[in-house]
Each structure stands twice: as C-alpha cells, then as structure tokens.
Amino acid sequence: xxxxxxxxxxxxxxxxxxxxxxxxxxxxxxxxxxxxxxxxxxxxxxxxxxxxxxxxxxxxxxxxxxxxxxxxxxxxxxxxxxxxxxxxxxxxxxxxxxxxxxxxxxxxxxxxxxxxxxxxxxxxxxxxxxxxxxxxxxxxxxxxxxxxxxxxxxxxxxxxxxxxxxxxxxxxxxxxxxxxxxxxxxxxxxxxxxxxxxxxxxxxxxxxxxxxxxxxxxxxxxxxxxxxxxxxxxxxxxxxxxxxxxxxxxxxxxxxxxxxxxxxxxxxxxxxxxxxxxxxxxxxxxxxxxxx
Amino acid sequence: xxxxxxxxxxxxxxxxxxxxxxxxxxxxxxxxxxxxxxxxxxxxxxxxxxxxxxxxxxxxxxxxxxxxxxxxxxxxxxxxxxxxxxxxxxxxxxxxxxxxxxxxxxxxxxxxxxxxxxxxxxxxxxxxxxxxxxxxxxxxxxxxxxxxxxxxxxxxxxxxxxxxxxxxxxxxxxxxxxxxxxxxxxxxxxxxxxxxxxxxxxxxxxxxxxxxxxxxxxxxxxxxxxxxxxxxxxxxxxxxxxxxxxxxxxxxxxxxxxxxxxxxxxxxxxxxxxxxxxxxxxxxxxxxxxxx
Numbered sequence: 001x002x003x004x005x006x007x008x009x010x011x012x013x014x015x016x017x018x019x020x021x022x023x024x025x026x027x028x029x030x031x032x033x034x035x036x037x038x039x040x041x042x043x044x045x046x047x048x049x050x051x052x053x054x055x056x057x058x059x060x061x062x063x064x065x066x067x068x069x070x071x072x073x074x075x076x077x078x079x080x081x082x083x084x085x086x087x088x089x090x091x092x093x094x095x096x097x098x099x100x101x102x103x104x105x106x107x108x109x110x111x112x113x114x115x116x117x118x119x120x121x122x123x124x125x126x127x128x129x130x131x132x133x134x135x136x137x138x139x140x141x142x143x144x145x146x147x148x149x150x151x152x153x154x155x156x157x158x159x160x161x162x163x164x165x166x167x168x169x170x171x172x173x174x175x176x177x178x179x180x181x182x183x184x185x186x187x188x189x190x191x192x193x194x195x196x197x198x199x200x201x202x203x204x205x206x207x208x209x210x211x212x213x214x215x216x217x218x219x220x221x222x223x224x225x226x227x228x229x230x231x232x233x234x235x236x237x238x239x240x241x242x243x244x245x246x247x248x249x250x251x252x253x254x255x256x257x258x259x260x261x262x263x264x265x266x267x268x269x270x271x272x273x274x275x276x277x278x279x280x281x282x283x284x285x286x287x288x289x290x291x292x
Numbered sequence: 293x294x295x296x297x298x299x300x301x302x303x304x305x306x307x308x309x310x311x312x313x314x315x316x317x318x319x320x321x322x323x324x325x326x327x328x329x330x331x332x333x334x335x336x337x338x339x340x341x342x343x344x345x346x347x348x349x350x351x352x353x354x355x356x357x358x359x360x361x362x363x364x365x366x367x368x369x370x371x372x373x374x375x376x377x378x379x380x381x382x383x384x385x386x387x388x389x390x391x392x393x394x395x396x397x398x399x400x401x402x403x404x405x406x407x408x409x410x411x412x413x414x415x416x417x418x419x420x421x422x423x424x425x426x427x428x429x430x431x432x433x434x435x436x437x438x439x440x441x442x443x444x445x446x447x448x449x450x451x452x453x454x455x456x457x458x459x460x461x462x463x464x465x466x467x468x469x470x471x472x473x474x475x476x477x478x479x480x481x482x483x484x485x486x487x488x489x490x491x492x493x494x495x496x497x498x499x500x501x502x503x504x505x506x507x508x509x510x511x512x513x514x515x516x517x518x519x520x521x522x523x524x525x526x527x528x529x530x531x532x533x534x535x536x537x538x539x540x541x542x543x544x545x546x547x548x549x550x551x552x553x554x555x556x557x558x559x560x561x562x563x564x565x566x567x568x569x570x571x572x573x574x575x576x577x578x579x580x581x582x583x584x
Binding site for chain 1: 411441444447454471485514520554559563564565573
C-alpha cells in the first residue's frame, strides 16, 4: 500500500493583506513539498484573514474561483505535482460571499467547497454552502474537503466516508476557548472521534496570529482511522507544520471485527431526525421510550 | 438550577452467576445512593456477564422485563427514590434474546432499550433492537439510554439530543484494544465528542473482571456538555465508581455563541445518506464535488 505524505501548514495570516498571505502560503507549500508532502492543507480564509468588521470589508478581499489565490495554489499544485487544499474568501457570480475552500492538483482546480455551517459573525458576512462536501479521486488518494465548523456535524462528516473518502482535508480557524489545563482542545477530540467513527484520515489545518482580539487554538493535526494523531496537535497558535506519512488505503477497510463494519453497521431506518427550530429552550416531544 | 448526582458503578461481574451479580449491583447502588447519587448507571449485561459461548448458554441467564434483575433494580430505585439504569440479558415474549437495558425510577420501570447496534459475536446471540433510543422525563432530569456500541453511531446519539435528553446513560462492556501509551481510550474520546457535539451530559458505565480471555477498558466516565470529564475516566478494569454532581439543566441550552446552536445549525437537507452494503471494500460513487 502506497504512502501519501500529508502536511498541515499552520500559517501566520495577516488580516487584509492577501499578497503577503499568498507569499506565506507559497513558501510553506514549497517547504512542505520539499519535505516530501504530496497533500498540503492550508488554513481557512488563508488569503484574506478572518476577523472582518463587516461585509463591505470582506468584499474587498473576496475573489472568484479564478482569482489570484486559487490560481496561485493551482499553479503550485501543478508545478510541484501535489494536491493543495486551502481556504479563501469567495465572491460568487451572483455577488454573494462564501467562506470557501479549493482543492487543486496537477490538473487544476478539482473542487470548490462553500462552508455549509457558518460560525458566529460569519452569518453576517457569508452565504452558507448548499452542497454535500466534495469527494474527489486524486493521484494520492480519494480526498474530501470541508471547512472548520462543518466538522461539528457528524452527519455531514459521515457522508464523506460513505462516498469513499480516505482523507478529509479541513482548513480551519479554530477560535480559542478556555479549557482545563490537562485537556486537549475539544476541536482535536472531535476530529479524533470523527476519524475513528468513520475510519478515515483527517487533516485539520489551523492558523496563527491574533486578529482584532481573536485568538486561535493552533492545534493542526493529522489523525489516522483509529483516531490517533500521527502528527500534531501543534502546541498553540504559532507558525508550524504537522506532517505525517499516511497509508490512505487503510481507510478503505471499514472493519472493526470479523462481524463489524462502521458503515454497514449503521441503522439508517432508526435515525429519524426532525428538523429543529432554534432550540435554546427545547420543548421535549413525547417520550420515545419502548413500553416494557 | 438543581444538581443531580450521577454515579457510574464499574462492577466486577461474574459470568453466569446472576445472584452474585445482583448482590454486587445492589450493594453498589446502595453505596452510591449513600454518597448522594440520584442517578446510578450499571454496566451492560450486568446480571449475566458477557462472554457467552453460544445462544444456549445466553438463554440460561436471560430474563423477561419482569424478571428478577429488573425487579431488583426497580425495587432499589423505589426504596432509595433514585433512578437506576443497567443492562441485562432479555428474553422477549417471542423467545428472542436481546442485549437490553432498563431505566427504573420510584414509579417502576420507565423504559427498556434493546441494543440496536450489535458488537461482534453478539450478532450470533441477540436480535438487535429496532427502536430509537428512549428518552424519559424523571424527577432528576430528562434521561436517555443506550448500550455500548450504540454510542459509535453519532446519528443515533443525535436523536436523544433532539428529543431533549439532558443526560445519556450508557451501560457498556468496552472491550480493551491496544492504544498508544499516552492516549485516553478512544471510547472515552468518542463520548467526550458526542457530549460536546450535542451539548448533553453522558454517563458511560464500564465493567471489571476478565471473562474467558475478554478484558475491558475500565474507563467509566461522566462527561459534561462541553465534553470534559466531571468524574473518571476510571483507570482500568477494577471495581470503582465515577460520581459527579451535574447541573443537568445546562444541557437544555444548545447555544455556542450568540448566533450558534448545535441543533438549530444542523442542515438536514444536506445530510443525504444512502444505505451502505457491507463495505469492507468501498466502490467510490460519483464525486460529490461542486464544479468550480
């Protein structure tokens, strides 16, 4: 089984300086490729920065899917014969803004994903995506892509496993929250659980450099299908790389035991989930209990 | 907001000695109640043991939902005015065996749950449940129940949050697998992620005492809606108690930020999941990618 070297480049991103951010990203991609990386993941909104004051400011740094950022990453992918995944601020043909990510390989852009679950003030800036996460076959394996808060919806992540993804690439900007001293960031715990639950690899690339008071976890990580970190989590919001060699084909084997398989053991007929209104106060429905 | 004291009693269970196991459980339930517990969770198959050779042997220790084990736990719940949740080997009216759990309070049996996702050789012994997990309102909070491998299906766990559960009680027999020295058991990592993803409390009660070569993780744990352990994980398969005071009402608040809510932010229209055949080798379907 062939090995794919996967790198998460945890970059220092400068809000509102796309030229500098593209240069930073290009240097990091080249350095990772120099260390053997076949698949390089960059952070969410890696060209623009994150903490926009309002939509007007975000729009100044928005680009089309044929803009300078996507062209730059696609050119790097072609030149280095690798896959590059990274987040950028997209302006769609209809003028709406999206928190998007691109996956490019030697043949060019393979997929664009518009973040489908928006975090906090992103709801004031961006239109959410309305598609399942993309899953594409590349020379190095079958790759899926989503962005940050998308990872907090296991129903969404499940789909990429069902679609045969071996590695889920996730640009993130994980906002820092307090946590107990001896605990891993919950973002990493979730990624571990998602990887093990679906028996896939996950590469989550976080970022560095405070923006307008927003600080980041800085915990980029590459996790295997057992849920164990192969590289990272990095130790905080400074520039760094989490790089690991991954036998991605292992993710095609969903068996846990002779009789268990994480996908085939699902009971979809039992997963009846009504839509939920904004639910800060839940009104309990009728009990679902079996009468004894 | 009132506090409920939740205890997981990690018991030494003796295969095929239900009288001894009921006595062990009763002593543990009384001891936990003596320490203030309002809700006591016992392991999976706590009356019978787990490692049956075949269905014939399992049947010898199977009981109805009005058998001595359920009656014993319901009597304890009534006498001590607490909730007791525990697993037992059920023989249904149609003669089929189930890996079941009961939730009893002062009024008697409130719910029976038949494990819906069967682990390994359980498939040779038991018929799987065919219901969503029960969720019932009690004097101490709104409680859900499932058994062990059920926890590895986040779609199934999601339902109890949607149904307003504050605490998910999960009897388990977690089989031990090798893991990196410095890592928590993946079973605990999953429980942490499930709790945080749904903003619910989870009490998972594991067990002790090797059976026919089967060893257990022994990592009983009570986790809060941020995903952090309040008690446990216990440190291996020996008898012990994980006991914590829980403000269960916190689980009714699903907000993460002013604009985020873990249930309302779901995008069910994007979670299109086909059934999956036994999938040890996945045939990739068409790519789900958005064309750029």
